[in-house]
Structure formats: structure tokens, C-alpha cells
Amino acid sequence: xxxxxxxxxxxxxxxxxxxxxxxxxxxxxxxxxxxxxxxxxxxxxxxxxxxxxxxxxxxxxxxxxxxxxxxxxxxxxxxxxxxxxxxxxxxxxxxxxxxxxxxxxxxxxxxxxxxxxxxxxxxxxxxxxxxxxxxxxxxxxxxxxxxxxxxxxxxxxxxxxxxxxxxxxxxxxxxxxxxxxxxxxxxxxxxxxxxxxxxxxxxxxxxxxxxxxxxxxxxxxxxxxxxxxxxxxxxxxxxxxxxxxxxxxxxxxxxxxxxxxxxxxxxxxxxxxxxxxxxxxxxxxxxxxxxxxxxxxxxxxxxxxxxxxxxxxxxxxxxxxxxxxxxxxxxxxxxxxxxxxxxxxxxxxxxxxxxxxxxxxxxxxxxxxxxxxxxxxxxxxxxxxxxxxxxxxxxxxxxxxxxxxxxxxxxxxxxxxxxxxx
Amino acid sequence: xxxxxxxxxxxxxxxxxxxxxxxxxxxxxxxxxxxxxxxxxxxxxxxxxxxxxxxxxxxxxxxxxxxxxxxxxxxxxxxxxxxxxxxxxxxxxxxxxxxxxxxxxxxxxxxxxxxxxxxxxxxxxxxxxxxxxxxxxxxxxxxxxxxxxxxxxxxxxxxxxxxxxxxxxxxxxxxxxxxxxxxxxxxxxxxxxxxxxxxxxxxxxxxxxxxxxxxxxxxxxxxxxxxxxxxxxxxxxxxxxxxxxxxxxxxxxxxxxxxxxxxxxxxxxxxxxxxxxxxxxxxxxxxxxxx
Numbered sequence: 114x115x116x117x118x119x120x121x122x123x124x125x126x127x128x129x130x131x132x133x134x135x136x137x138x139x140x141x142x143x144x145x146x147x148x149x150x151x152x153x154x155x156x157x158x159x160x161x162x163x164x165x166x167x168x169x170x171x172x173x174x175x176x177x178x179x180x181x182x183x184x185x186x187x188x189x190x191x192x193x194x195x196x197x198x199x200x201x202x203x204x205x206x207x208x209x210x211x212x213x214x215x216x217x218x219x220x221x222x223x224x225x226x227x228x229x230x231x232x233x234x235x236x237x238x239x240x241x242x243x244x245x246x247x248x249x250x251x252x253x254x255x256x257x258x259x260x261x262x263x264x265x266x267x268x269x270x271x272x273x274x275x276x277x278x279x280x281x282x283x284x285x286x287x288x289x290x291x292x293x294x295x296x297x298x299x300x301x302x303x304x305x306x307x308x309x310x311x312x313x314x315x316x317x318x319x320x321x322x323x324x325x326x327x328x329x330x331x332x333x334x335x336x337x338x339x340x341x342x343x344x345x346x347x348x349x350x351x352x353x354x355x356x357x358x359x360x361x362x363x364x365x366x367x368x369x370x371x372x373x374x375x376x377x378x379x380x381x382x383x384x385x386x387x388x389x390x391x392x393x394x395x396x397x398x399x400x401x402x403x404x405x406x407x408x409x410x411x412x413x414x415x416x417x418x419x420x421x422x423x424x425x426x427x428x429x430x431x432x433x434x435x436x437x438x439x440x441x442x443x444x445x446x447x448x449x450x451x452x453x454x455x456x457x458x459x460x461x462x463x464x465x466x467x468x469x470x471x472x473x474x475x476x477x478x479x480x481x482x483x484x485x486x487x488x489x490x491x492x493x494x495x496x497x498x499x500x501x502x503x504x505x506x507x508x509x510x511x512x513x514x515x516x517x518x519x520x521x522x523x524x525x526x527x528x529x530x531x532x533x534x535x
Numbered sequence: 536x537x538x539x540x541x542x543x544x545x546x547x548x549x550x551x552x553x554x555x556x557x558x559x560x561x562x563x564x565x566x567x568x569x570x571x572x573x574x575x576x577x578x579x580x581x582x583x584x585x586x587x588x589x590x591x592x593x594x595x596x597x598x599x600x601x602x603x604x605x606x607x608x609x610x611x612x613x614x615x616x617x618x619x620x621x622x623x624x625x626x627x628x629x630x631x632x633x634x635x636x637x638x639x640x641x642x643x644x645x646x647x648x649x650x651x652x653x654x655x656x657x658x659x660x661x662x663x664x665x666x667x668x669x670x671x672x673x674x675x676x677x678x679x680x681x682x683x684x685x686x687x688x689x690x691x692x693x694x695x696x697x698x699x700x701x702x703x704x705x706x707x708x709x710x711x712x713x714x715x716x717x718x719x720x721x722x723x724x725x726x727x728x729x730x731x732x733x734x735x736x737x738x739x740x741x742x743x744x745x746x747x748x749x750x751x752x753x754x755x756x757x758x759x760x761x762x763x764x765x766x767x768x769x770x771x772x773x774x775x776x777x778x779x780x781x782x783x784x785x786x787x788x789x790x791x792x793x794x795x796x797x798x799x800x801x802x803x804x805x806x807x808x809x810x811x812x813x814x815x816x817x818x819x820x821x822x823x824x825x826x
């Protein structure tokens with residue numbers, strides 16, 4: 114009998130230990146800065162936000178204000194900083210019906226992938242009412258955040274441009290004051306390529322290069338989905354020439370993502386890059402400004418054209434806290450919400466009325482206004498199997514740049530990829 | 536008889552939780568993976584339809600998959616040759632008696648203790664042409680050396696194998712060292728009296744006596760290599776192009792990036808079968824090698 118109880122207790126203990134291990138939550142879902150689940154928060158609406166901003170030094174300030182003004186207690190889970198891992202985690206959460214997060218921040222690639230999958234709650238009746246929607250970039254909302262059924266699935270948290278950034282000192286050293294057209298651009302690249310430094314720096318890792326290919330396709334008046342279009346062919350040929358004919362950009366960059374490209378740009382290795390945002394990395398490196406690194410208007414090739422992007426807040430369909438989540442989303446889409454993003458994260462407001470406010474100031478506003486008034490502004494060309502398509506095009510491009518395939522092969526295979534993923 | 540029945544009943548009750556956990560976490564996923572592999576499942580498009588063995592047939596016509604199979608074979612063979620040859624050399628060095636031997640054994644093990652994903656991310660920078668310490672070191676001897684390792688197929692593949700080797704070689708060597716320490720010094724003394732030199736002693740005594748250790752280690756290390764994915768995930772993202780995409784990396788990409796779970800499951804099943812066959816063959820071979 115003694116042995117029975119001994120075995121029974123050992124077994125029970127084993128089960129208890131095993132179960133306690135299973136119930137542990139490794140996420141940071143319950144961490145907040147404004148105190149945890151104390152009495153002061155009793156009765157408050159509560160959500161869990163899957164965020165990319167938690168490593169931002171001002172995240173706590175943003176969070177505090179967001180909680181105060183939305184009236185929602187916001188628990189948060191940090192998204193991985195690596196883009197591949199982040200995309201995979203978000204895909205897994207949404208596709209599995211995981212309800213441990215209510216609101217997620219997703220980029221255009223994810224929005225395009227998920228918008229027709231039924232994993233995101235439509236927001237047109239609750240958050241994106243006409244008064245709000247009218248202030249947001251219409252083309253972008255239509256291309257990126259509207260499902261095939263016509264549902265609006267996200268609140269854009271900012272407007273970003275994939276702008277041309279130049280190192281002013283190199284521009285001056287090249288004896289130039291501006292880059293207005295293709296001729297200027299090539300002249301600038303050639304003049305600033307010397308002593309191991311290059312006129313142009315890219316991020317040609319197979320998924321990141323998509324942004325640059327598509328940008329040049331637009332500048333040359335091509336069509337990313339039509340590789341028989343002369344403009345599309347010219348664009349990739351131009352990139353090939355930059356790397357192989359004129360040698361104004363290094364082939365090495367096919368291993369680089371933005372982190373490597375930005376570091377090299379900051380270090381003075383490049384004279385220009387295409388980059389998103391308002392120059393936060395350059396500011397942090399004390400390299401930002403009219404006399405240093407700054408954004409200029411897109412040069413006019415066949416036309417002036419630029420991509421816009423955003424990260425958007427979306428509502429998980431599986432959420433159990435939809436009412437609170439909608440309160441948060443209304444706040445995010447409000448003037449206060451957008452200004453909070455500008456103040457703390459340096460994100461340019463997506464709402465036109467907020468962007469026009471005095472609080473939004475600085476040289477970035479000047480150049481953004483110039484871009485808006487002189488460029489064709491597009492959302493990026495994405496297909497539902499977004500990452501698969503992007504990755505395949507990137508692989509083809511890398512093969513072309515490394516002379517493994519010809520331009521004709523590239524265009525033929527690119528067209529096949531378009532047809533396959535459309 | 537009654538006592539025995541009760542004894543077994545209690546035994547089963549105690550074992551049952553562990554058994555259920557094992558069934559739920561191991562057996563069920565294997566069966567479900569095989570089940571899914573018979574369907575075309577594309578989560579993004581909401582497609583789920585039975586396709587029989589089509590996913591398996593597609594596997595062998597998919598050029599990306601063929602590249603992955605080829606590189607996985609290169610990776611496993613290259614890495615294992617490196618582990619065996621360098622592992623034995625390192626173990627022999629660590630088996631020598633010298634001051635600081637114990638400290639060195641601990642230091643040598645450090646890379647093994649670090650997570651592969653951390654090593655792989657650091658290696659991405661280490662192999663960078665501009666900032667990398669690999670090229671910095673080489674340039675001390677050849678100042679004009681200029682190579683970005685991760686942009687060419689062959690050098691990227693070599694870099695991936697080198698990083699994998701750097702991480703796990705010390706562990707391999709330490710386990711070989713454990714085998715070396717079981718060899719009696721009497722045998723070497725007898726061989727010396729018979730006129731055998733150190734090379735003859737190595738091939739006639741050391742190598743045969745540690746061959747079982749090496750075989751067993753090779754089996755496990757080969758299996759770990761076949762299922763490796765974190766090194767390329769963090770270091771090259773399978774690039775340049777698709778040239779360093781290991782099979783396990785391909786499973787992850789198809790399943791979690793492209794959300795083609797049916798196809799990913801078919802790759803996983805093939806990988807599972809390869810592993811099962813290999814382990815059967817290896818265990819059978821292990822039984823035959825004994826000294």
C-alpha cells in the first residue's frame with residue numbers, strides 16, 4: 114500500500130509538473146508600461162496588440178497616450194524584427210484562428226496576402242467611415258487594403274514614400290545641384306563612383322529588391338505585370354547596367370537587406386539610395402539634414418513616379434475583444450492617433466488633414482508635399498501569393514544580374530511568374 | 536496473479552499521461568502531416584481539395600525543390616566530412632597533456648553552447664565583404680582580397696557549411712575525445728615496443744577503437760544536418776537565389792511564408808521517410824561495427 118501511494122504521488126507530481134509546463138506563456142502579452150492588471154484598470158476595455166514598434170525608444174510614450182485617449186488597456190506582444198520571421202508568425206496567428214492577439218500591425222505584403230483570406234475583420238462600418246476614409250490616400254486604400262468583396266481591412270498608421278535619398282556632400286562634390294531626370298541621375302551615379310564608393314546603393318536581397326525593380330519599372334513607364342512592355346525591360350536593363358556596365362553600384366548588394374544598405378549609406382559608401390520613411394536611421398546616426406543625407410524628389414525618366422506604403426492596424430477575425438479593438442482602431446484612425454504616431458515614431462500621417470496641421474512640420478513635410486504634387490503615386494504591384502511571387506522575381510533578377518540568364522530569359526520567366534501567381 | 540494485475544494497472548495509469556502526451560505531440564502530427572500532404576491546401580486562397588499523390592509528383596518536377604535536394608546533399612556530405620576529419624584532429628589535440636588542457640576543452644565547447652540562429656546572424660556580418668571579420672583577417676595576409684562570400688552560389692554554400700562546422704565541430708570533437716579516453720595507454724606502449732610509430736598506432740589502434748563512436752556520432756550528426764534550417768534561415772535566407780535553401784528551409788518557406796501547407800506537408804513526409812530509412816540503415820550498420 115505504501116508503494117502504491119508512493120507511486121501515486123510520484124505520478125501526480127509528474128503530471129502536475131508537465132501541465133504547469135504546458136500552461137506557461139512565453140509571450141510578453143501581459144506586459145504593459147502603465148501598470149499591469151491592477152485595480153485601477155478594472156473594468157477597462159482591454160486588447161492585445163501585436164506590434165513592430167516595441168523596440169522604439171518612444172514606444173512607452175506612444176502607448177501611454179494611446180491608452181489614455183482610446184480608453185483601452187493595451188497589452189502588447191513584440192513582433193520579431195526580422196521581416197521573414199515576422200511574416201511567418203503573423204501568418205501562423207491569423208491562419209490558425211489564434212485569438213491571443215486582437216490587433217496586428219501588418220505591412221503591404223501581408224495586407225495583400227491576407228485581405229481575401231477572411232482572417233481580418235471588415236472595418237468600413239465601424240472605423241473607416243466616410244469622414245475618415247476621405248482623408249486617407251484613396252489609391253492606396255483601394256489597392257492595398259480593400260478585399261475583393263470590397264471590405265476595408267486596415268487602418269494605415271502612416272504614409273511612407275520610397276523616395277530617393279542623396280548624400281548632399283557627394284552631390285556637391287559631383288558639381289551638381291539637383292537630379293531632375295535620367296541623364297542627371299546617371300551623371301550623378303558616375304561622378305560619385307570612385308575610391309571604392311558607389312553612386313547608387315541598393316538592397317538587392319531576393320525579397321527586398323522587389324521595391325527597386327518596381328520603382329525603376331515605374332520610372333521607365335513600364336508595367337510590373339507585363340514584361341513585354343519596353344519600359345519594364347528598360348528598367349531591369351538599367352539596373353543591370355548600373356551594376357555591370359557602368360559599375361556604379363556593387364553586385365555584392367544582392368546579399369543585403371535594408372540594415373546593411375543603410376549602414377553603408379550612412380558610412381558614405383553610397384551617394385544615393387531608394388529608401389522608405391522619414392530618415393529615422395539617418396537621424397539616429399547624425400547623418401540627416403539638407404547638408405547631409407536627405408530625400409529629394411524623384412527624377413523624371415519617362416515620368417516621375419513613386420511608391421507609397423504603410424503599416425496598417427488590422428483586426429483579427431478571431432478576436433474575442435472586438436468592441437475594445439474597434440475603440441482602439443477608431444483612435445488609431447483619428448487625428449490624435451495619427452499625431453501620436455508622428456510625435457513618437459516619426460511616422461508621417463496618412464490622413465491628409467492631419468498632415469496639413471502645424472504640428473507636422475520640418476523639411477520632410479516640404480519634400481512630401483513636393484512629391485505629392487509632382488509624382489504619380491502608386492501602391493506597390495502585389496499579387497495574392499505575395500511573398501512567393503516577390504521571392505521568385507527576386508531570384509530571377511539575381512540570376513540576371515549575375516549573368517546566369519539573359520534579359521530575354523528574365524522577361525520570359527518573369528511573365529510566366531506573373532501568370533502563375535495572378 | 537491479482538497483485539500482478541493491479542501492479543500493471545497502476546503502471547499503465549502512471550505511464551498513460553506521458554503516453555497520451557507523446558501520441559498527441561508526435562504520432563498525431565505525423566499522421567496529420569501525411570493526411571494534409573494528400574490535399575492541395577493553399578490557405579491564402581482558401582483552397583483545400585484532395586489531390587492524392589500529386590504533391591509528391593510535383594515535388595520531383597519542381598526546380599526549386601531539386602536545387603534544395605542537391606544542396607542538402609552537398610551540405611550533409613561536406614559538413615560530415617569536415618566534422619569527422621577535423622573532429623578527430625581536434626579530439627587528438629585535446630587528448631594531449633598540456634597546461635591549460637581543461638580550460639581549453641571548455642573554451643572549445645563555447646560555440647556549441649550558442650544558439651545557431653545567433654551564430655548565423657552574426658555570420659551574415661562576419662562574411663560581409665565590407666565589415667566582415669573573415670575578410671579582415673584574410674586581408675592581413677592578402678591586402679587585395681575582395682570577395683563577398685554570400686552572393687555567389689559556391690562561396691555562399693561553403694560559408695554555410697563552414698558556419699555549421701564551426702558551431703558543432705567542438706561538440707563532435709569532445710564526444711570523440713570521450714572515446715579516446717577509454718583507450719588504454721597499455722596498448723600504445725605495447726605497440727611502441729613492437730616498433731609502431733605514431734601514425735601506425737593511430738590507424739591500427741586509435742581509429743578502430745573509436746570507429747563505433749564515430750559511426751554513432753555520424754548517424755546523429757547526419758540526421759541533424761538533414762533537418763537543419765536555422766543556419767540558412769538567418770544567414771542567407773536560402774540565397775543567393777535559391778542556392779542555399781535546404782530542404783527543411785523549403786518546408787518552412789512553403790508552409791509559413793507561402794502558406795502552401797499541402798505541398799509543405801508532402802516535403803516534410805519525404806524528409807521524414809528519408810530520415811526513417813537512414814536511421815534504420817545506420818542502426819543496422821552500427822550493430823556490425825564493434826571492437
